[in-house]
Amino acid sequence: MCAAVVAERTEAPPAALSSPPEPVVRVHGLNHYYGEGEARNQVLFGNSIEIPAGQLVVMTGPSGAGKTTLLTLIGALRSAHEGRIDVLGRELSRLSGGELVDVRRDIGFIFQMHNLFDALSAYENVKMAAQLVNGALPDMQQRCVGILERLGLGHRIEYKPRFLSGGERQRVAIGRALVNQPRLILADEPTAALDKDSTMNVINLLKQTTIDYGAAVMMVTHDHRIIDSADRLVHMVDGRIMSDVVLHDALRICEFLRPIELFKSLTPRQLTDVAEHMKKRHYPAGETIIREGEPGEEFFLVSDGEVEVIRADHEVARLGPGDFFGEVALISGEPRNATVVAEGEVDTYVLGKTDFQTALATSQSFRDQLYRVYFMRH
């Protein structure tokens, strides 16, 4: 229940705090415009997002929110005007036209329209993608047949698109996108034309690609059957990523928050609201998370690992998964009264000062609980 509508405004973490594995997609400070001169219209506003391998990301938002534009920029189909996009370890703005084409070969594209060649059979349409990759001919043929069979089209391999149903055509297009086992798959409403069974077939296949070979899947959709299968939900409105939630993390946040005395009185909806604004942040061993005497800007919940709380050069506490810190300075407005250092590799969920205070204002009981905690610690 708590995880159903979990969202978070995302900002790129400082480089020094990034986790070691290179994300498949890294977008930072992305602005984009359409038109020129007086007709110039900004459609993306300072968006940042990182997508690691093995994640099925579902992007939602109203029409004109910028989802597809973001997808095309990540897919090296457009050039970003401002900001930085790294895809599969390559910064797109530094690449030549030919190199961008090479990047696109490593991406699987699934479009709302299947865009299959009417003149080619299902097998040949898939082969159009397969032949872009070096490899022996028998292997290529095997891959094409294999993916079509996995998509339930083994009996339609030699059929041309006009002899296939809408769902079958879209599955051929999906086969074309997946046949080279790309590390990144970009899909725009891929199941819009599919029935329930075909949709689940496709989603299971996409999900399987994230598991089997760690593909990252970015999918624009309004299909709730897919949303239920997503690892992460990104919601865009008016060119901005308004929320970005890893559903697994949201579940953990809720699990952590629920037993804490401070949050016990919150309704599931209020709990969700708090979780909605928390973002995950990784700290390497020995990294100082907050420093005594500095102004308080964030509230922390430990997800994994252990932190040491130091006051006046003495360790006063150790906190582990489910523990939280940093709330005192946010409530009192006073500087941090302790330093917190990561003992080992530590993952935290972080709530910004504004969001924390918004949550505070939302629930009278939550505010009372916090003040009680505050006075207990003093």
Place this chain on the structure above:
Amino acid sequence: MVRPGSVPLAWRNLVSNKSRLLRSAGGIGFAVLLMLMQLGFEQAFFESALVVIRGLDADIVLQSAHKYQFATRDPFPRAELDQARNVPGVASVRPLYADWFNFFWRSPADGKIFLVRAFGFDPDAPVFSFADVNAGRDKLKETNSVLVDRRARRFLGMDSGAAEAELNGVKVKIVGDFALGPDFQSDGTVVMSDRTFTSLLRGPAGNPSAVDVGVVKVRPGDDPAMVQQSLRKALPETIAVFTKPELIEFERNFQAAVSSAGPIFAMGTIVGFVVGMLISYQVTYTDLSDQLPQYATLKAMGYRTGYLLRVVFGQAAFNALAGWVPAMLLSILLYYLIGRLALLPLHMSAYVALVSLGLTLGMCLVSAALAVRRVITADPAEVF
């Protein structure tokens, strides 16, 4: 990028839709047929003008240097031939009398009078390689006897089997026939002895001491080019000395570049080319427009512009062949029918076939080059 076993996209695009293929092949084929007819007529026009020259039993041909084409009269003194006979390497020099504008033939069929082409030579010194002419040359020794062209236009009545006819108002005896055929200048031909020729002509044109053509044979083993050089030195500049291939080329150049026929047929061919280009452009443009999302998808997938160009131009080339092959077959049939009807040497030659193929490929590829911009500028982002 493309390797063995790759999907033959251009070919598949061509043959997948049979009715579309039929339409495009029909449209392009129609334009090709236009070009083929023009090329065929041009070829027939030129060839018909060359038949007599080709039929000369000559290594070297002498004629007035002032002549701008073979089929004009500009006689030169017969004495020049005597001078030519003394040139080393010359085996024989024989006079040929020829006229295109002064022999009037009364048709034995209906009595109407027509202008015909006439040749005269000494029956003991043959100048043609036409077997029928040489077979009948002894009969030409009789005064006012002639051989007639059985392939002449029918209205001349030369194929009527008549034994007599009238030439320049004089009764002539038809002693045989040969197969030459008309050209664009003459409807029929009459061959006679040199004596008959000069007697039938009056005035200066009938001067027996003036000949129109000197037919030179070179001694076996001698180089015609060397003999030609010697003849040029020996003869005055008013006499042009051609090897037979040179004279054919001279005549062809006149027809192609000087006469109005060349530009007329060239213009006809150009019109066919332009019509074909427009049809081909429409075919290619429509096809590319229909498949623009597919091509944009290929670009998104990572296909380079070069591959797309190869597909589009490949398909244009296939379209060209799909139009050219049926047009060729149809033109062979039309050549045969028109050739029989018009009595012209209209037949498919390797030259016409290759030129028409080149033009067809050219028009399809040029139109593809104009239409392909649509694919090149297709924005793969737009397919999302």
